[in-house]
Every structure is written in C-alpha cells, then in structure tokens.
Amino acid sequence: MQLAASTALAGLLPSVALAGEPLTNVKKSAESLPDPLTSLKDITSYNNFYEFGTAKDDPARNAGSLRTRPWTVSVEGEVNKPKVFDIEELLKLAPLEERIYRLRCVEAWSMVIPWIGYSLAELLKQVEPTGNAKYVEFISLEDPKQMPGQRDATLNWPYREGLRMDEAMHPLTLLAVGLYGEVLPNQNGAPIRLVAPWKYGFKSAKSIVKIRLTEKQPITSWMEAGPSEYGFYSNVNPAVDHPRWSQAKERRIGEFFKRPTLPFNGYADQVAQLYAGMDLTKYF
Amino acid sequence: MKTFKTLNNKALAWIKFAVFLLALIPMFKLVSDAYFDNLGANPIEKITHSTGYWALAFILITLTITPLRRFSGWNWLQRFRRMLGLYAFFYASLHFLTYLALDQFFDWTSIVNDIVKRPYITVGFAAFLLLIPLAITSNNRIIKRMGGKQWLLLHRTVYVCAVGGVIHYWWLVKKDITNPLTFAILLGILLGIRLFYWLRGLHKSRAGFWNFA
Numbered sequence A: 001m002q003l004a005a006s007t008a009l010a011g012l013l014p015s016v017a018l019a020g021e022p023l024t025n026v027k028k029s030a031e032s033l034p035d036p037l038t039s040l041k042d043i044t045s046y047n048n049f050y051e052f053g054t055a056k057d058d059p060a061r062n063a064g065s066l067r068t069r070p071w072t073v074s075v076e077g078e079v080n081k082p083k084v085f086d087i088e089e090l091l092k093l094a095p096l097e098e099r100i101y102r103l104r105c106v107e108a109w110s111m112v113i114p115w116i117g118y119s120l121a122e123l124l125k126q127v128e129p130t131g132n133a134k135y136v137e138f139i140s141l142e143d144p145k146q147m148p149g150q151r152d153a154t155l156n157w158p159y160r161e162g163l164r165m166d167e168a169m170h171p172l173t174l175l176a177v178g179l180y181g182e183v184l185p186n187q188n189g190a191p192i193r194l195v196a197p198w199k200y201g202f203k204s205a206k207s208i209v210k211i212r213l214t215e216k217q218p219i220t221s222w223m224e225a226g227p228s229e230y231g232f233y234s235n236v237n238p239a240v241d242h243p244r245w246s247q248a249k250e251r252r253i254g255e256f257f258k259r260p261t262l263p264f265n266g267y268a269d270q271v272a273q274l275y276a277g278m279d280l281t282k283y284f
Numbered sequence B: 001m002k003t004f005k006t007l008n009n010k011a012l013a014w015i016k017f018a019v020f021l022l023a024l025i026p027m028f029k030l031v032s033d034a035y036f037d038n039l040g041a042n043p044i045e046k047i048t049h050s051t052g053y054w055a056l057a058f059i060l061i062t063l064t065i066t067p068l069r070r071f072s073g074w075n076w077l078q079r080f081r082r083m084l085g086l087y088a089f090f091y092a093s094l095h096f097l098t099y100l101a102l103d104q105f106f107d108w109t110s111i112v113n114d115i116v117k118r119p120y121i122t123v124g125f126a127a128f129l130l131l132i133p134l135a136i137t138s139n140n141r142i143i144k145r146m147g148g149k150q151w152l153l154l155h156r157t158v159y160v161c162a163v164g165g166v167i168h169y170w171w172l173v174k175k176d177i178t179n180p181l182t183f184a185i186l187l188g189i190l191l192g193i194r195l196f197y198w199l200r201g202l203h204k205s206r207a208g209f210w211n212f213a
Helices: A002-012 A040-045 A058-065 A087-091 A120-127 A165-169 A221-225 A268-275 B009-022 B025-035 B043-072 B075-103 B108-117 B119-136 B140-146 B148-155 B157-172 B178-212
Strands: A072-077 A083-086 A097-104 A109-119 A135-140 A160-164 A174-179 A193-195 A208-214 A249-252
Touching: A040 A109, A072 A087, A072 A120, A083 A087, A083 A120, A087 A174, A097 A193, A109 A120, A120 A165, A120 A174, A120 A208, A135 A165, A160 A165, A160 A221, A165 A268, B009 B075, B025 B043, B025 B075, B043 B075, B043 B157, B043 B178, B075 B119, B108 B119, B119 B148, B119 B157, B140 B148, B148 B157, B157 B178
Parallel strands: A072 A208, A109 A249
Antiparallel strands: A072 A083, A097 A109, A109 A174, A135 A160, A135 A208, A174 A193
8 A cells, every 4th residue: 555655656746765765776886895794674773873762773663753855955164155955956966876885883883784875075066165164064953853862862962973074075985875775764864874984883974954064173962972982083993992892893793703893994995094193092 | 458467388489489480581581582583683782781681670679678578567578589689690690691602702811801991891790709609608508507697797798789780880881871870779779778777776776875874
C-alpha cells in the first residue's frame, strides 16, 4: 500500500527522495578499501546521534519523527554569494559518487561505510568564500518536536561542528546524502551530512541546516561539553589517548579482535600535510 | 490480614526459590539475545554494559534489605541478603571476565595499562577485588570461625564497593550521566539511612550515659 502510494506520488511530484529509496546516477568510487563493508543493518541500528537519544539504538527508534522535506541549507558568512539552497538543488549540485570510507568513533569502535555524495568543496566554490574565510562552521537542525533528544540538555543545541578552511576544501571531505545506494536514513543524519573520514565521527555534523564561513575558529558543541576531552581538530590519532580511554586500538563492528587504529584513520597520505609542524598532542 | 512479620519455613523456601530464578533473568536474557543474534551491532559492549549494570543493581538491592527489614519489621528479609549479595558478585565476575576475555582477549599489557592509567578502570577493578573476600566469607562455617563481629566489620567493605561501582560508572559514560546519577542517588539514600541510624544510636547511648550519670 505504502509503496503504491509513494510510487503514485512520485509520478505527480518532482522526485521526492525519502530515506531508504534508491539514489540513481551514482558514480562508483574509483578507490576502494580492502576492508569489507559493515552491514547496512549495523550502520543503521548502532548510531551516536544525541538529538534522538544517547543510547546506540535510540536514533533508529526515534528518528522517524525527523521531517527531511522541505529542507534548506543556508550557506553564509564570509562569502561573496550567500545562498539558501533547497535540498533538491543540493542533490543535483554535483555528480553523486559512492565513496567507501572508514568511520572511527571517538569511543574506539569503527565501521566501513559506502557513502554517497560529493566533495564539500563543490558547494563552497559556488558561494565564493572571501579572503577572510578561515573556518567553516556546520550547524545541525534544532527542533525538539522532531528531535526528542533535544528536550534534554545533553549538549548545547543546536549541534555545532567546524573545520579549518583547508580541511573543508580537501577532496576527501564529503557532503553525504546517501549510503548503500539509498537515500540517507534519518538516523544517519538525513537529509544531508558531513563526512570527514580522518577525524573522529562526532566531527561529521548530521542533518545540517546552516554552513557558516568564519574568520575565527568556531566553538563546537563537544568542545563546550568537555574542553579537555574534545578538541577542535579531533583527528584520529592512536598516539593521543582520550583522557579517559586509550585510542590505540578499535573494535571494527562485526569483528571480534580489536584492530590497531591508524594515524588519521588510514588517510595520512592524503591529509597529514595539512598538519605539518603542528603539535598534535596540543591541537588534539 | 496477615502482617508477614513471620513466615513459615516452607513459604520462605518458595520465595527464596522464586528470587533465585528472578535474579537469573538478566543472564538468561543475555544468553537468549546471543542465541537469537539480538545483541546488536556491538555484542561485546552490550554484554559488558549489561553485566556491569546488574552487578551494581544487585549491590544496591542487597543494601536495601536491612533498611527494609527495619521499616517493615519483616525479619525474614535478612535471609535473602546473602543470596542477593552473591548475585552481585556473580554479575561483577561476569562483567570482569567479559572485559578480560571478550573485550581485551587477555592482552595483559593493555589490561595492566588500563588498570594503572584509566581511573574508571582502577576504581572498578579495586571494587571488584574488594568483593572477593566478601563472597568467600559468605557461608555459615566461616562466619562462625570468624566471629560475628569480625565478619560484620569485613562486610562493611560492601559500602566501599558500592561507592566504587557508582564512580566507575559515572567516570566511564561519555556525556549522559542519567543512569550513574540514578544509582548515586539511590546509594546516597541507602547509606543516608544507615548514617541516620548510626547517629541516633550514638545520641541514644550518650543520652543514656548522661541519664545514668
């Protein structure tokens, strides 16, 4: 019934893509990882998305109340052409590619996820950053009616994250709208989220409504929550422990034995030069 | 209506048996979840959290017996204390073994590092070690040999274990402290009641002394 109804609607409306529906015209990624993919079930049932609750299975249970249409993303701040993008426009802004990335959570577990999206740089180029743009701030949706976890002051809402300009422009930095060939499930940050695979998972803001280019380094929600535990950079680094636990190893979801964690989550060749000369124990 | 002030041995045996089975439910739930593949994406984490949660819960349940007995006058409640305390030790042991075998897979370097460098693990490990003598001395023969007073003194260690367990939990959660806070409040009440009785006892004996004088 539901399927028939949505098919009928699809005929009437300009393609409204909802969670779980297939994404078409996706270019397969050129680079692939030797690591096997984490199952779709695990990727969509084990989530940190505090807007829907702090237990791992809360987002899958509660994210149904998130409405991903209509949805806009305002790109503003230090740019020549600020613009409010409609989500449909964002879906067509650049060719969609599949990118298989490792995801390393700060809690020492990891996954391998076939994301769909395009480099954040594609979007940023369109708004023409000014010479003052040194950082990019990402702001997620704040609406306790849709996001029941926001009724608790677990974090300072809305969720805010940030990258340095060169990190944001790096080709690895992905604006994701899907995974496993399908529209992004709500619990994974629908309708549009960031993926910076060499940083701990919490750096990759979900359900983004605003992208602000700034001159000053933004203060993120996690920095406010625990300044000694969560720094602005939060690059995956086995040599710098979380103050309360080791980051040397990780448990890949679906595996029994722990794996050693790789510097920059295995992306050192691509990103290590961004941090040349920086003391990464100080800028953790 | 009967007041339950006293129970005959048969009724007591039945209730004991029922409590014995009820206390096994968390373990059976884990076993059946493992069998039916219901432990989720990170089964080892699930088992660690569940066994730890129930170890602490049973310590608190055990600490509820004495105040409950005092308020209700149901002295037979005392006869459940040992079993519940041993269940706390049972779940704490499962929790520790899960960490040792499933989480760390006997990686001794990493385990020693954890105990030395991670305060939440240091505290949790210490609390577990302190539970061991309590479990060992939980039979009538040893109580007799130790003498009631000595035994009681030793078993006061459980207060330290309970506080250690709550701190262990508090320090390990990333941000949401709802659960450890709930445990902390309950433990505060249970220890507060004891403090109240102790102070009242102190006051009474002093008052008695002055009256006498």
